[in-house]
Amino acid sequence: MTVSRQLSAIMFTDIVGYTAMMGNNEEKAFSLIKMNRDIHLNAIEPHNGRLIKELGDGMLLSFPSVSEAMLAAMNIQQACEKISEINLRIGIHYGEIIFENNDVFGDAVNIASRIQTLGVPGSILFSKSIANEIKNKSGFELTSLGSFDFKHVDEPMEIFALSNPGFAVPKKADMDGKLKSASEKSTWKKNVWIPIGLLLFLVAAFILFKDQLFGTKGVTLEMRSMAILPFENLQRDSTLYFLTDGIPENLINSLSALETHLKVFSRSATFGLPDSAKTNEHLHKLLNTDLVMRGSLQKSANESFLRCELVDAVSQNQLWGNKYLLDMNDISGLENSILADLMRALKIQSKNEVNENREVDPAAYAEYLMGRHLSYGSTPQESEKALEHFREAIRIDPKYALAYAALANEKVVQGQFGTASTKEIIYEARTALEAAKALDPSIPMIYTVTGALNFYYEWEWQDALEAYRKALDLSPADVQVYIRYATTLAILGRHTESIPLANKAIELDPVSISSLHNLGWCNLLASNFKESHEAFGKALELHPNWIWGYIKKAYGHALLGEYNEAIMLADKAQTLLADGWGSELIQDALAYIYTKSNEKEKADAVIERFLTYASQNTVKDPSTLSSIYYLNGNYEKAIEWEWKAVEQNSSNAYTFYIPLKYDKVFFNSEEHQQIIKAMGFKK
Incomplete structure (x- = not known):
């Protein structure tokens, strides 16, 4: 660094x-x-x-x-x-x-x-x-x-x-x-003429009768949505970094789990925003939020402090604020204090109890938070480091169920980087999930990860749906669950169920790549191309360097026969590839778009590039090579590599069940249908 x-x-x-x-x-x-x-x-x-x-x-x-x-x-x-x-x-x-x-x-x-x-x-x-x-x-x-x-x-x-x-x-x-x-403020102050006696009288009357007029102190019930930002690390102290998102994330989860009038935006809706979009004015326009909570961490002499404030996003008025001594040996106690103060300020009287943290070793909890901080990283190295923290948390406190669940989740994340084999992912994740469930079966993450394993690696489609339903029962405001649940239903062709869940994710998180991608993808699979274009278009407006946004939007244009638009978007995606390659999945997608758009010269170039790569390297995902052979017209090789993808439990083999990906002759062929049946799909 x-x-x-x-x-x-x-x-x-x-x-x-x-x-x-x-x-x-x-x-x-x-x-x-x-x-x-x-x-x-x-x-x-x-x-x-x-x-x-x-x-x-x-x-x-x-x-x-x-x-x-x-x-x-x-x-x-x-x-x-x-x-x-x-x-x-x-x-x-x-x-x-x-x-x-x-x-x-x-x-x-x-x-x-x-x-x-x-x-x-x-x-x-x-x-x-x-x-x-x-x-x-x-x-x-x-x-x-x-x-x-x-x-x-x-x-x-x-x-x-x-x-x-x-x-x-x-x-x-x-x-x-x-x-x-x-x-302007100075001029106003100079021209204040209200007599002091009258002013004092009005203030006293307000203090005496405000509760009768406005109810108890706090935020009015009309304020119905809240954005919690990652905390600022004012002195850029490396020892405090993991708290900048760890504490606010836990506050989001705790408040979201309460049955109240308040809607709390997800972590992904606020944590990834650039600094220029974190003003109250921007947040109100972007998220349509009424309330904004901020915090800042700083050291003074030998002590660390956390300052929190709750602001009305429209009037800019501070509605609540407090300063807390940061005790590294009792972070969970600090979180519970902030949550209790926030609930009082928000006038929350929840039907369900606040689920305070189980008594856990402070050092183990700190390791867990450090792991969560890294688990949202974008590199294999950050993912591996996150795993080290979760394993250390378990070593310190072997009965720490949440750390086991987080470890299992991180193994699934590793699958996205291709840094762990399918067998390793399934074995370690399943072992950790069993431990977590035995210790505390009420943790929503257990069922979110179970659903992902069932869907991506084990192809137990109904089990995946049941796991996601269980996760939503325990955590009805978890955006990640809505996204994974909606994707599974969309792949299974249950679009009337999938789209409402994708829209629910957008309601809780209207700006992140993950929620907008999910909405665009679910609508694309349902052949709702207009809605798909809108979702990917908004994502690209907010995240203009997102390569997959251009690719997925190009899919829709290609399927509609709008070839010029599809080619332009695919070309744009290629210009953003720093190494000219990106990944096997990206090359497969580009080959599909150019082939579908009758851009033979560009399609042949991508296919040749992939086949050259495959001759010199071990292909990480057999499903991509099967797709390349299909696009190249070599159906025998395509089927051969589809079977290899099935044998290796490729996490992208589910795409074999997407009719839009193939022509009708190939999709309905006996050879391809045998593969679909082997994966547990029904035609």
């Missing part, structure tokens, strides 16, 4: 009105994203700029000097002026930032993001730290817009606009409702 601190000019850019554009014409919106990216890259290269990352329709960039950042911003806006559909606003701030693993952190990043939101199409706004550097340099005309209060910034900040001819300068009317200026 490489970490460095430096002073930089940070720039945020954002396309105004992109979401509406995406809804009207998503193909055009994608092309504008590409044009926007090209404009930025061409403008920043001469000024030593660096594109840190894309955030949907926005860009985060850094520059070594203020002048170069401003010149690049001017070039970007001038280029955008020539394209009527790209209406860009830009925010810039100069300060210390932290570079870590090709990403940036620090107050300067958040401030630049907030400055950008004050802008209008064609504007370049910046902080006083930028203005001080360029005020005496020719070529820059500045206009002060006044001082503004930013969240988590102690003092009001004066914001400036570049007022050179051709650049937009926001008017007061443009900025109303975005942030209240510090001068």
Whole structure:
């Protein structure tokens, strides 16, 4: 892990009105994203700029000097002026930032993001730290817009606009409702004329009668949805990282399990959002949430503290807040205290009891949380490290049922990376599940993982459905269960049951790749191509570098005969492959799309690439090679490799039962139907 601190000019850019554009014409919106990216890259290269990352329709960039950042911003806006559909606003701030693993952190990043939101199409706004550097340099005309209060910034900040001819300068009317200026607040305070006696009387009356008027202290019942964000690690203390998502995840699970009026968004709905989307305003628009809970971890002398707050996402008012001493020897006790305080603030009177953590060794619980932190990682190494933590938790506390369930879940995750054999996955996962169930059969994860094993590896379709139903009985707000349950039903052709479950997952998690992919996939299998396009389109709007999104959306266009759109999306997916390969599954998918779209030259190239790879390597998933042979017209080899996939319990062999994947002659052939029957499917 490489970490460095430096002073930089940070720039945020954002396309105004992109979401509406995406809804009207998503193909055009994608092309504008590409044009926007090209404009930025061409403008920043001469000024030593660096594109840190894309955030949907926005860009985060850094520059070594203020002048170069401003010149690049001017070039970007001038280029955008020539394209009527790209209406860009830009925010810039100069300060210390932290570079870590090709990403940036620090107050300067958040401030630049907030400055950008004050802008209008064609504007370049910046902080006083930028203005001080360029005020005496020719070529820059500045206009002060006044001082503004930013969240988590102690003092009001004066914001400036570049007022050179051709650049937009926001008017007061443009900025109303975005942030209240510090001068407006000051003026209001100076003109308060209410007599002190009357004010005190009203306050006293409110205190005396507020309960009769409004009920007990807390959040009104009209507020019905809540987003809990991962906690901030203010000092970037490596010893506290596993708590930043561990504690809020457990709060989400605990609150979701209660039978109340409150809907709590899932972990996947909030934890993967970029910093620019974590403002209360963005969360309210994105999730339609009423409440936002945040937390921050920090050390003071030899003690660690956790500060929590609950905020009204619309009014921005704090509804509850507290500070807790962080005792590493009693994390579960801390979680129970926060949960109890939250329930009081939310006026929750649940029909069911709060399921407090079983008495568990603190060291074992810490190991479990560290494992959960890593289990959401994206590399085989992180998955293996997660397993080490779960095994250590079990070693410390052999009766820790949740650690056994988590270990079993992680073995299933390893199957996605291809780092463990099917037999190893089934054996270790099953052994761990039996231990977990013997110790505590009420843990929902036991049945979620059981369903996955039954579906992907053992092809016990009915057992998988029963396991998912049991998991939902125990955890009715678990998005992962809805996703896996919906997928299984969709594969079995039970689409009228599958789609409502996929929609339920979206209700709890409207923005993550997993829930949107599931909705798109279930609708695709049901031949609901319009709904499938919409789901994958929204996913790509939020996650524009998601390769599988372009591939799955291309499937639908190819099946509809919209070949130009399918080819364009497949080409886009190929450009995002860093190594030109990606995986066996991706190559198989590309071959299918190009073949289905009658793009013979491209299809032949992908098929030849795969066959060359297969001649030089051991194919990890036999089902992909069977598909390649089918697409190449070698049906005998296709059947041969289908049987190999069955013999090896390939986790993707279930695709043999998807009629859309094959022509009718091959799908209904006696040889293919024998394989389907061997897997327990019924025609």
